[in-house]
Amino acid sequence: xxxxxxxxxxxxxxxMGLIPEEFQKIEEILGRVPNFTEMCxxxxxxxxxxxxxxxxxxxxxxxxxxxxxxxxxxxxNAGIVDIGDGLGCAFKIESHNHPSALEPYQGAxxxxxxINRDIFTMGARPIAQLxxxxxxxxxxxxxxxxxxxxxxxxxxxxxxxGVPVVGGEVFFDPCYQVxxxxxxxxxxxxxxxxxxSATASGVGNAVYIVGSATGKDGIQGASFAxxxxxxxxANDLPSVQVGDPFQEKxxxxxxxxxxxxxxxxxMQDMGAAGITCSTSEMSAAGEVGMDIHLDHVPLRQDDMQPxxxxxxxxxxxxxxxxxxxxxxxxxSIFEKWDLHAVSIGEVTEGNQLRYFKGGELVAEVPADTLxxxxxxxxxDREYAEPAWFADAQAWDASAVPVPSLEEAKEIAExxxxxxxIASKRWVWEQYDSMVGTLNRSTxxxxxxGVVSVRGTKKALALTVDCNARYVExxxxxxxxxxxxxxxxxxTCSGGTPSAIxxxxxxxxxxxxxxxxxxxxxxxxxxxxxxxxNTPVTGGNVSFYNQSVQADGTAVAVFPTPTIGxxxxxxxxxxxxxxNFKEKGxxxxxxxxxxxxxxxxxxxxxxxxxxxxxxxxxDLQAEGKVQDCVRKAIERGCVEAAHDVADGGLxxxxxxxxxxxxxxxxxxxxxxxxxxxxxxxxxxGRIILSCKENQQDRLLDLIEEFDMPIVLLGHVTKxxxxxxxxxxxxxxxWRNTYDNALEEELMD
Numbered sequence: 001x002x003x004x005x006x007x008x009x010x011x012x013x014x015x016m017g018l019i020p021e022e023f024q025k026i027e028e029i030l031g032r033v034p035n036f037t038e039m040c041x042x043x044x045x046x047x048x049x050x051x052x053x054x055x056x057x058x059x060x061x062x063x064x065x066x067x068x069x070x071x072x073x074x075x076x077n078a079g080i081v082d083i084g085d086g087l088g089c090a091f092k093i094e095s096h097n098h099p100s101a102l103e104p105y106q107g108a109x110x111x112x113x114x115i116n117r118d119i120f121t122m123g124a125r126p127i128a129q130l131x132x133x134x135x136x137x138x139x140x141x142x143x144x145x146x147x148x149x150x151x152x153x154x155x156x157x158x159x160x161x162g163v164p165v166v167g168g169e170v171f172f173d174p175c176y177q178v179x180x181x182x183x184x185x186x187x188x189x190x191x192x193x194x195x196x197s198a199t200a201s202g203v204g205n206a207v208y209i210v211g212s213a214t215g216k217d218g219i220q221g222a223s224f225a226x227x228x229x230x231x232x233x234a235n236d237l238p239s240v241q242v243g244d245p246f247q248e249k250x251x252x253x254x255x256x257x258x259x260x261x262x263x264x265x266x267m268q269d270m271g272a273a274g275i276t277c278s279t280s281e282m283s284a285a286g287e288v289g290m291d292i293h294l295d296h297v298p299l300r301q302d303d304m305q306p307x308x309x310x311x312x313x314x315x316x317x318x319x320x321x322x323x324x325x326x327x328x329x330x331x332s333i334f335e336k337w338d339l340h341a342v343s344i345g346e347v348t349e350g351n352q353l354r355y356f357k358g359g360e361l362v363a364e365v366p367a368d369t370l371x372x373x374x375x376x377x378x379x380d381r382e383y384a385e386p387a388w389f390a391d392a393q394a395w396d397a398s399a400v401p402v403p404s405l406e407e408a409k410e411i412a413e414x415x416x417x418x419x420x421i422a423s424k425r426w427v428w429e430q431y432d433s434m435v436g437t438l439n440r441s442t443x444x445x446x447x448x449g450v451v452s453v454r455g456t457k458k459a460l461a462l463t464v465d466c467n468a469r470y471v472e473x474x475x476x477x478x479x480x481x482x483x484x485x486x487x488x489x490x491t492c493s494g495g496t497p498s499a500i501x502x503x504x505x506x507x508x509x510x511x512x513x514x515x516x517x518x519x520x521x522x523x524x525x526x527x528x529x530x531x532x533n534t535p536v537t538g539g540n541v542s543f544y545n546q547s548v549q550a551d552g553t554a555v556a557v558f559p560t561p562t563i564g565x566x567x568x569x570x571x572x573x574x575x576x577x578x579n580f581k582e583k584g585x586x587x588x589x590x591x592x593x594x595x596x597x598x599x600x601x602x603x604x605x606x607x608x609x610x611x612x613x614x615x616x617x618d619l620q621a622e623g624k625v626q627d628c629v630r631k632a633i634e635r636g637c638v639e640a641a642h643d644v645a646d647g648g649l650x651x652x653x654x655x656x657x658x659x660x661x662x663x664x665x666x667x668x669x670x671x672x673x674x675x676x677x678x679x680x681x682x683x684g685r686i687i688l689s690c691k692e693n694q695q696d697r698l699l700d701l702i703e704e705f706d707m708p709i710v711l712l713g714h715v716t717k718x719x720x721x722x723x724x725x726x727x728x729x730x731x732x733w734r735n736t737y738d739n740a741l742e743e744e745l746m747d
Contacts, residue, residue, distance in 0.1 A: 004306045004362050008039035016043035022377060029369045037355070037363040040307040042370065044273040045280060048543050051376035054509040055541045058522040066499055066535035074373070076198050077118040077269060079537020080190070081499045083568055085456050088192045090124040093132075093185035093464065093503045093564040095542040100182040104149025108182050109157035110243040113315050115186040116161065117269035120252050121318060123196040123259040124188030128451045129158055131168040131184050132464045132503070132562045133427075136177030138419045138744050143172075146180050147745070154184070155430035160245035161252075165431035166449030167462055172419040173469070175557050178547035183503040183540075185464055185564040189453060196259055198268040200282040200290065200321045200347055205265050207290055207345040208327075209275070210334050211251045212316040215300035217242045219311045247316040247339070254337040255318065261333075263326035265347075270317040276310045276370075278319035279353055283367035284374055289352040292345035294362070306362040310355065321347060381509050383516035392473065392611040397597050400607055402673045405725050411606055411679065412650050416733065418605050421647045422740035444577040445659055447489035447643055452572055459572035461495030463565050467646065467681075468558035473599045474614035475517045479524035479561045481614065481683055484622050485645060486565035487532045491626040492641040492686060494576040494633045495567030497532050502539035502563055507546035507556025514546075517559040525561060531619055534565065576633045578642035579659035580689055585639055585715040587664060588698070589649070591625045591685035592618070592708045595676045601647055602679035616682035625684050628705040632688065637698040640689040648679035650722075652687055653712075657720070658734045665721040666713035678722070689715060 013023040016039065026034050026042050034042065048054055064073045070088050071080035078092035096111025112129065119126050131154055136143045147170075158165055163186070200207075258264060266286065268278045275292070283290050294309045304312075320341075322330050327343065334341030348354075353370075355363040369375030403411060415421055444450075448461040465486040471478030487497040502525065507514040529536060546556035569575055580587075596616040597603045604610060632638050644652045653664050668677045676682070690698050702709045713721075720727040 004037045005035045005360070007033045008036045012036065013039055013043070016040065017047055018043050022046060025377065029366065029375060035363065037307045037310065038365055040311055041276050041363060041365055044276055044311055045370040046376050048541070049272050050277060051372050052541055053377045054379050054381055054543060055518065056372060056378055057380050058519055059541070061522060062526055062536040063529050064535050066533060068498060069535055070192060071195065073536055073538040077121055079499065079501060080122070080195065081537065081566065082192060083453065083458060085458070086192055087453065088190050088195070089187060089460060089566055090119050090122050090190060091185065091187040091501055091564065091566050092118050092538055093183055093501045093562065094540040095503050095505060096182045096184065097179060097505065097542050097545055100150055100180055101178065104146045105153040106242055108150040108153030110315050111182055111184045112154055112157045113243045113245065113248050114269065114271050115184045116163065116248065117271070117318065119186045119188035120255050121196065121198070121267050121269045122190065123194050123256070124190035125256060126163045126186050126188040128166045128187040128449060128462055129163050129185065130166060130449065130462055130464045130564065132466065133168070133170045134176045134181035134468065134557070134560060135172050137174045138172050140177065143177065144745055150180065150182055151427050151430055157243055157245045159432040161249050165428070166451055167464060169464055170424050170427055171468060173558060175555065179545045179557050181505050181545065181557065181560055183464070183505070183562045185501065187460065187462055187566065194259060196264055196267050198266060198282055198285065200266040200286040200288050202265045202321065202323065203288065203347050203349050205324055205347045206322045206327055206343045207292065207347065208320045208322055208330060208341055209297055209344050210318050210320055210341045211339055212244065212247050212314060213298040213300045213340060214309060214312050214314045214317065216304065216308055216312060217314055219308055219313070243315045250337045250339055251316050251318070254334050254339055257333050258330060261329060263323050263329050264320060265323050266321035268319050270319060272313065274310065274312045274314070275319070280367045280370040282319065282321065283351065283353060284371045287351065289348040289350045289367060290345050291348055291354045291356065294355060294357045296342055296344040298340045298342055306355065306357045381515045382512045383519055384512040385516055386513045388611060393613050395612045397595065400597065400609070403675055405674065405723055408674055408678055409727055411602065411675070414606055415602060415647055415679065416651065416654065416737045417740040418601060419741055419744060420601055421651055423738045424741065425738055426742040426745065444575065445579055446575065446577045447492040448495065448567065450493055450569065450575050457571050459569040459575060461490045461493045461567040461569055463489040464562055465489065466560055466562045468560040469604060470599050470614045471521060471561060472558040473612060475520035475559055476524040477614040477617055479521040480528040480619065481617050482561060482563045483525060483528035483532065483534065484619065484683060485643070486563045487534065488626060488643045488686065490565055490567030491629050492576060492578065492643050494574040495569045496630065497534045497565055497567045499537050500529060500534050500563050500565045501537050502561055504539065504541045505545050505557065505560040505562065506543050508554065509543045511554065511556065514556055521559055521561045528619065531623060574633055576638070576641050578640055578656055580656050580662045580715045581639045581660065583662065583715055583717045585689040585691060586695055587666060587712040587714060588688045588690070589685060589710045589712050590628065590688055590707055592621060593669065593672055593677060593685065594682050595673050596682035597676050597680045600679060600681040602675060618684060622684040624705060624707060625686055628701065628707050629686050629688070632698060632701055635697065635701065637694050637701055638688045638690050642687050644685040644687060646681065648681055650678040654733055654737065656687060656689070657730045658737065661718055661730050661734070663716035663718045663720045663730045664713060665716050668723055669710070
């Protein structure tokens, strides 16, 4: 008996992340003590990263039914919505947080590669990527190292792979100092009658591994992602995978060529837990088993043990079940693209997964006992409202003095230099964002990235959104806002929200306050998604985003439930941009403005108040505003549309003025405190501009919807005035806004 087949011990199980009750459950399932290889299999498949054992109870409460759903949450690698003309949109977002904390370049690059494989494994060609990034204090050298590595990793992989990055967000707060968040989203198009399933079928069919060879990179990556970052985490560097975008490009083309045949009886990406995950999930889904011969797996190293081959997360690999008689066709396609295509086993009757090495059976486990929805454990952790929460809700803005107009100008100057408000040009200039797209980096910037659907008049509007500060202040309201803001960005771009994917980034689920944040966030997401009729198509849960300090104190990141949303623009001629077009346009504010400075960048970073209630939010009013704006765009009543979000009204007006070096002359409201009017982040507000000859049609429409609307002022040639006072020229503000982030990085 060698080490691979020797009986596992409780101590080994603990080191692999299994608790005693789980080890005992494995013994009950197998009717014996698992050997070391079997214990490794269960440890990765029952990790939070693969099983969602601490989250699935609440994930099941999210809405997943919708008018256009083709593939629902949990059914396949990604969700798919019907966009008409016989086409579907496959999309998904996932995290690569822990790998990026240790090795930012490869951590981010392989996150991009993995999420793209989830899309093209289903037979969809990726057409767009987005990302949501979180980092700590930008003045800290490590933060700069992480930011530069992550951005370069995303840029190098995505640019080489040839799929444009069309949108994203970057947010900074000290809570992310040790635990950066790297969430990557991919969007693809496919013909609805050619969807490839990740379900194995056909007893006797061959099981192929295709793509790259297998190495020791990424071993135990799923388990690594299911524990806190500590001072010892550097020892887990082998858990970080290494990516090759050129191999991925070849794999994409070979896979899509394969998808056009009738040879495939199931296909899945090898992501977390590698061969283990793909064989077990595909078998469980098809209610079959597999015999897998590890000797046949192409290896990069000769000395790999069975558990290393099974758990390796080497990139650019897929598992394919091939119809009998079609083996030579599959092999010839991958040979053409200079990629491995090797038969490593066959589909069997029953539910047993049997893994062999050198003719010896090294592991035998029932497939259904490994997976989510099967035998994987399900927990409902204790949760409790944080002690500070009630006091924060009682905070009153009257404690903050109202600034004068002169002081407001100084505040605005400071605000646009902050990393969370300043232009992220330094980031997006490193991404290829042009191929086949209409998006914010062209002369038609809009609140969402917009991508044409070739061969049709349609376009997709895409966005990722989450203001984690709002969620920290109130997880239920903050997450409902994240969905609403995503919908608002789609709406302002001329689209109708269709569905979401999510990436749920939280601290340790064993912490009752963290778990309370998670439960409340799910409630807020459910409420908002049901209202907007945007079902959840799937996504990713990333717990354990917290670090243990030297004194033993655990510090969790802000709860960050990132929302990736897809919307449809039926006629891309209706793509609405955010920029003012010419001098003389009238500027209107649609939606209610309140005396709210809660949780704003102004309150947090300028005033220094770190805890307050979430911003003003009225879901019914939000929906009414968005319905009105979509109709205004459809009727040709407006020239520009932009939502009021981070930084408030003044920042939004600047963002509309800067693309064409125009200015604005606006008047504030005497009944609203000045800082709330200019810098408050109360939700449900959209700025519209129109020509004078459009005004009557716009106001007639507003009357139809019975909406609050205010004429703020008009567009100027370049000067900026507020309440008649000069605030300088747009070009001056733009120089500061465009360069602040890069200057901070260079310090």
